Amino acid sequence: MKKDDANADxxxxxxxxxxxxxxxxxxxxxxxxxxxxxxxxxxxxxxQAEFADYRQSVTVMGTVLEKIASGQLDAETSASLARKTLDQQPASTRNAMIH
Structure with missing residues (x-):
């Protein structure tokens, strides 16, 4: 594994x-x-310790997707909620392969 691999740590x-x-x-x-x-x-x-942030992030994103998929939000509110959720994503899970 390369030292600059996002998952090396x-x-x-x-x-x-x-x-x-x-x-x-x-x-x-x-x-x-x-x-x-x-x-x-x-x-x-x-x-379990190394992937706790990832699992938590997936849970939050799933909840947000369910809310958006319910159809109760307008397009602007849905987009805003999606952006806020992505902004709160832990750095350890952003744009990195997890295996």
Whole structure:
């Protein structure tokens, strides 16, 4: 992955969480299955944290689209609501591929 990739920081954060989980479980006396589960949980936690802004943005945009699609708003109000929603979109989700 290129360092200027918009998602490089996300991948790095997830990779660090994985490596930390592996290192943390290396010296544990727990079962192999417990260690594997700890790594899976670390991956899931890191992934959820990295994409929280994106999921929230998608939820807000979906709500706005539903309001516009209801047909209860005139064209000018619909366009204004759409612009305001796009302006509030987190920078981490703007014009960037997420995978």
């Amino acid at each position: 996300r991948y790095i954060a997830i990779a660090r969480a994985c490596l930390k989980a592996i290192n943390d479980t290396a010296d544990d006396s727990g079962s192999r299955e417990d260690k594997i589960q700890a790594v899976y949980q670390a991956i899931d936690d890191a992934f």
